[in-house]
Amino acid sequence: xxxxxxxxxxxxxxxxxxxxxxxxxxxxxxxxxxxxxxxxxxxxxxxxxxxxxxxxxxxxxxxxxxxxxxxxxxxxxx
Numbered sequence: 621x622x623x624x625x626x627x628x629x630x631x632x633x634x635x636x637x638x639x640x641x642x643x644x645x646x647x648x649x650x651x652x653x654x655x656x657x658x659x660x661x662x663x664x665x666x667x668x669x670x671x672x673x674x675x676x677x678x679x680x681x682x683x684x685x686x687x688x689x690x691x692x693x694x695x696x697x698x
Contacts, residue, residue, distance in 0.1 A: 627692050647679060
């Protein structure tokens with residue numbers, strides 16, 4: 621799994637591996653990660669997910685070998 625911005629900062633890593641059961645969704649993976657890092661739980665409603673570099677919804681079911689990216693909202697620009 622790839623972690624970006626505030627999620628990576630809170631977890632202390634830009635990559636993380638998790639063993640997940642068959643039928644797990646992107647939301648499930650985030651919830652597992654948030655169980656160990658409660659400070660990121662508040663991001664769930666505004667988090668974006670990408671699987672294999674394509675944006676998906678949180679209820680997308682993951683397959684073996686998928687690369688999940690957790691992308692929190694970002695601010696900035698002019």
